[in-house]
Amino acid sequence: MQNDNAYLVKRKLGNGSFGCVYLVCDIKSNQEFACKIVSKSMLSKYQAEGMVRQEIQIQSSINHRNVVKVFNSFEDTKNIYIILEYCKEGQLQLPSQPYTNKQLIQFLNQMLSALDSIHQMNLVHRDIKLDNILVHEDGSFKLSDFGWATQTSQIKPILCGTTEYMPPEVVKNQIHDQKVDSWSLGVVLYILTHCRKPFVAKTDRELIKLISENEIKIDTSLDENLQILIQALLTKDPVYRPNIQQLYFSKWIKFQMKLHNIFNKYEHEKLKHKFINQKIEIKSVDNRAIQQRKKTITSDSSLSHSISTQLSNCDMNESGVVEKQKQDKL
Template sequence: MEIQTSLRHPNALRLYSWFHDDERIYMILEYAHRGELYRELRKTGHRTEKQATTYIASLAQALAYCHEKDVIHRDIKPENLLLDHEGRLKITGFGWSVQSKSKRHTMCGTLDYLAPEMVENKAHDYVVDNWTLGILCYEFLYGVPPFEAESQTDTFRRIVKVDLSFPSTPQVFAEAKNLISRLLVKDSSKRLFLQKIMKLPWIMKNADPMDKCSKLDL
């Protein structure tokens, strides 16, 4: 709650205040009229190229803002992405977040979105969020996470090996594949910087200008 209260970005869900009684804690949150992005993904299977680039641009900006504040989210997934009445993406679900300049060792997050360093129980830093952005870009375009498998063991194996392949469907975009491949890199020091994503031609050409927003103190 302390972390979320401190964030002021148009793509991070505001936590305005909170209070408690003897049994519960109540949080006063910004209203996201359209609910979870997860629900919309389950309905359609994937997003259009324009929708995917807009969401990726929004996420990249919001996560870059968090990282500048030394906040690592560590559980970015469709269930933790909400949409407001205008369709603007909002990050929420800060339960696993941490504010730290040092590397962390806690294994946390959701199976299909875990970075290799977490799966291998190694120290991690903010670039686990960069990895997850690559997972989501793939899922937005193809409808499923890239390392999904029948068992947890097989998913872990595919993540550690970065066993990445792209379906031969009409939703395959060369520029998107390039972005995903530059984010889903096992060596965390070589993952694409979030600040560079906004300058990529694929993003600039397709993303909705509504969400090409700078950091605002709302």
């Protein structure tokens, strides 16, 4: 795009992979923006110019209140400049205490709306993480940084995103789909409810092993249906992981939306494959619970030969360990 505006650089906001982000002011309108300055020499060094141009094209095509808007882009011989919506409160931070149910549903409502819109455009973000969720001065959340985003038709097996937020199929270099965003959103949800990441290791190699093989441990003091939602999002096999639209039918999400007067656009819509069949076991963070005898819950005989049980209703033993799901909705 041709640059018809002049901008005054006010201060540095942060660093990116190929450059820096600055707070700038449009001299004509006096409006503040974030300006992402990308070094062409760095792009050439890492053969990433096509990736950045695709990022601009994709993010510019999205018009959603919870996606950071691209207002302009231009270049000179040294740099590419991207003029972005400025989010005064910065990146979403690791919380010092767990989010309340009200805070969680307000956050999830906005992220689900953004991701549903993106996915309906046949796009996938592939790098959802705290750093890429910005907070506007009005308190709203906005998804940013579409550097790893692509059309679903162009997805190839590749390590993409940030390791701590990658699903098993990505760390294993397998083919993947839009459900990678479900997993990454699940990691963010885990962080907001536990104040820590689900998988932590000293090296990427160790981290990849944990993501591929280890089960997560969920705090059993959380609402039972919230535990199920987190476990569903962090399901290792993407076949059984819910997509974004299916999350609107989560018991926890439906209840919280009603409680806080948030409109659920899919509440009365019949979706094909609305529910996922899966067997879930939620690990307790209370080690004493693991010592206790587990109860076996038998499925309905008419469904005994199905792949697995439904995601939503669960039985818990006296210690609070969720063991298997009954037949029900997510």
